[in-house]
Amino acid sequence: MALRRATFRLYPTKKVNDLLHYHRRLHKELYNAAVSNRITSYKKFGKSVSYFDQQNCLPDFKEVWTEYKQINSQSLQSTLKRVDLAFQRFFKGLGGYPKFKSIRRYSGWSYPSFTGWKCHSTGDNGYLELAKIGSIQMRGKSRLWGHPKALDIVHRNGKWYASIVLDVDDEMLRSSRKTDSGVVAIDLGCNDAIAWTNGEENGLISAPRFFRNAEKKIKQLSKAKRRKRSPNYKKRQKASRRWKKVQSRISKL
Template sequence: MSITRRVTFRLYPSASQNEKLHYWRKLHKLLYNACVSHRITQYKRFGKLINYFDQQNALPEFKQCWVEYKELGSHALQATVKRVDFAFQRFFKLKSGYPKFKSSRRYKGWTYPCKAGWKPRTEGKNGYLKLTNLGNVKMRGQARDWGTPKTCTIMFKQGKWYASITVDCVPTRVQTDQNAVGLDFGTHYAVAFSDGTIIDNPRFIKQSQDQVNRLAIDSRRKRAPNHKKRLKASRRWKKANKAVSKIRSKVARQRQDWQHKVATEIVSCNSFVATERLNLKNLTRKANKGSKRKKQKTGLNRNLLDVGIGNLKSLIEYKVTEAGGIYIEVPTRQLAPSQTCPGCGIKRKKDLSERFHVCNCGIQQPLDRDVAAAMVMLNYARGQELSSSVVESPNPTECGNMRQFGAKKRQKLIPSDSLV
């Protein structure tokens, strides 16, 4: 069975290539903004709703007028127009705010949604990326499994160029044992296992927080940009802020590495994983205004975000399913794992300060509360699996993605009444 994987390579363009890449990025940004503006004016002035196909079909004419767009490749341009459509679709579905105009600084790059316009010259490790009208760009990186390349996204992040390539590949199967485990993600520990194992919080941000604080004091004494007063940022302010973002991106890399390691370790010994469904947005919400426990809540949030639970969970999920195992999320509200006894099932509310689970039913003690919660989840999931073998489906995409778009290829305008 082949699956889709994303592989990211770092690009090393020459000076002239670098200049051209930046120029192309700017052109894509301008096209994006033009499409947003087109939709807004058509609606406000004429009450007309513009859809993706209207804009796609206007592209050839647009290129007659703006000839510099010809060398970018028509599919890449379509993909940028599609990005605008994604943004509006998300807005219409109340999933995000109104699409914004983007500045060059915030516009990261562009996508080749199919084979046209680019060609990777690599066997999965290092090599060259050939872009039409640009030539070969040196690239470094390594794929775990290489296959048929499908789409390519060029990105510019923190002064570096990257190519993010999706490939259809047959993954090498991870070896797993037949064990089952329940996992509880929390604030006190990063992960608590139902067998009593505990993984501590890595506290990446804490380690680098001192450094960031020092730099923040530095940058406070420098001139920040103020758009209302038309003040540009000073060079020294930019320098100080760059240093901060450098540390932040290092922390992000450390976190990702740590997550992969933890997930691999879990999957290497277990083929049945049970955990709870979490609403992270509610969990990491800011403290209420005027709350006395504001500082504690901020610290709690920081701990949660430091681990990156959402990402860690999805990594575990895909690694388990890829290895042929089962991943189940239990409903938190209904089950209340932290209040239930894994031995007898009696529910009793615990205070946050109670670190241990105590019960009279003869369950082994002392038992950590998070470990107890993980045991409850495992028990519940086992019962679920017996009654129905349906595995929780992953969350659906809100408005399609670039790959589906690439697969569609060219589409002519369909009369608008048949679209609805």
Template sequence: MLDRALTFKLYPNAREVERLTDWIRLHCELYNAALEERIDAYRKHGKSISYYDQQNVLPEIKAARHEFVELGSHALQQTLRKLDLSFQAFFRRVKAGQTLGFPRFKASKRFSGFCYPDPAGWKLMQHGGRGATLRVGSGKDAMSIRARGQHRFGDGAKPNDLTITRRNGEWFASVTLRVPEDACPRARTGAAYRGVDFGLNNWAMFDDGEAIANPRFMRNEMSRIADLQRQQARKKRGSIRYRRLGARVAKVHERIGNLRREFLHKETTRMVKACAVLATEELRIQNMSRSAKGTQQKPGRLVKQKAGLNREILSAGSSMAHNMLAYKAVEAGTRLHVANTRQLKPSQRYAACWEIVPKTLAQRTHVCAHAGTQRTATRTQRRSC
């Protein structure tokens, strides 16, 4: 069995929106109360409270606060587990000497949503096509919310967990499906052996010279975002107009993300369908997009230029493309080879003779004297080989 994620858009009516908002508020209240309990216990008594300590108190909370009963025990446990994961990440960063980021209290308006970690307490029913109904809760108080979405895995796919989120005033349900392996394969139409290099001038460059242009969704909307942000800066912070302009900026970013995701899905699907073997290099996007501002003692250089480059790197979505290729290649029966960049040094190595010549970023070509001949390759071709 394989795990596959699917997102449905929800269309709740006014009464259902009010109930979902109340549920998010209660989950946020539980999260903040559990965080406060951990902080107070350590400050006053030097004692650390574990997830299991807080989970065992849930029956007493539901007995005293009856509104928590309809949320479901497993969903409440998952909210406490979410806080526990935040503390685990905090202590891991402490040991690694990284930026700490202590868990913070959350406002209910910024609390993203809640999760059912197993099939209990909800049910997803598809009606053919893209129509669906999500039933949440139990008994006569259960809600049946209209949804839109579809998956390609047939009746053998079994829902495993559900996450309900609220983004920009809209509601979404992310469902993880447990899918049989025989329901996942993709039809592969080609048997090519190709190398591909992900970049910025061209989103992808293949070893035969074929290029896929970078759509630059973020750059195309920068002027619109800047105009909205200038308008927002002139409004009183916290006013209705300030919030409306903030929502419009968020809508533009959401649209950019949707366009990017659609583009990546189409191109990665085309790659794995056409190739029996697909080779690329490992990319460490987190390192590549690191800020150049430095420290107060050692300030960085060309900080604004590096910030613009980082924006373009993240907008290209190369890391997301690698993740998509990883699971789509398995489904299509395509062999995906990801070369170790640090070991292979593709920017310094010429594929024809395997010679390594150190270069600066300004050097875009490699001239190789091999067997008495001169060979020249562009930087992009070298990285693709």
């Protein structure tokens, strides 16, 4: 068995969309609370807080903050694990010191196992069922399909996505790689994305160059954005609506 990932676009109703944003905000606040707990504990008491310490505090935490009772427990543990991984990367010198996240920079949350959600699909469209949220129509097509194992809910550029981890059978993987001649040699490059040969035929697949094709448009929008009122956190100045609108167009590009 091998793990593969498939991503689908979600199309929630207005009510479900509001619930998705609400759950996203709760996970963001839990993330910030966990970061604050680690910083305060070390500065004031000289004690490091581990992932298991924070995980064991979740039942008491939910007794005080009752809104978290409606969220899957393993999903909350996954958010705490994200904090732990951020600190581990910092201690290993692989990343900066973990910071508090705003809602703009917190993309979503995870379901690390097959609890709290169900996927009703065979790899071609379908719908997703999330506990305490509801059913969501999803569109997309997976190259390979297997048994769903884990799920990430992601919000990006005003759209929702479901990234599903699949346990794919080895026979399906082998059948997807079969060719008429048996073996194909592939070389990845920069000028051409793929150069391939099977001993008899050769071929080149050119690089799509998405950024180069959109670069002129991005420069025009970036120039227009500089004319708008940008956010200034030191002066407590908010960005104008026109700045946000142009920034959204740049992000989509």
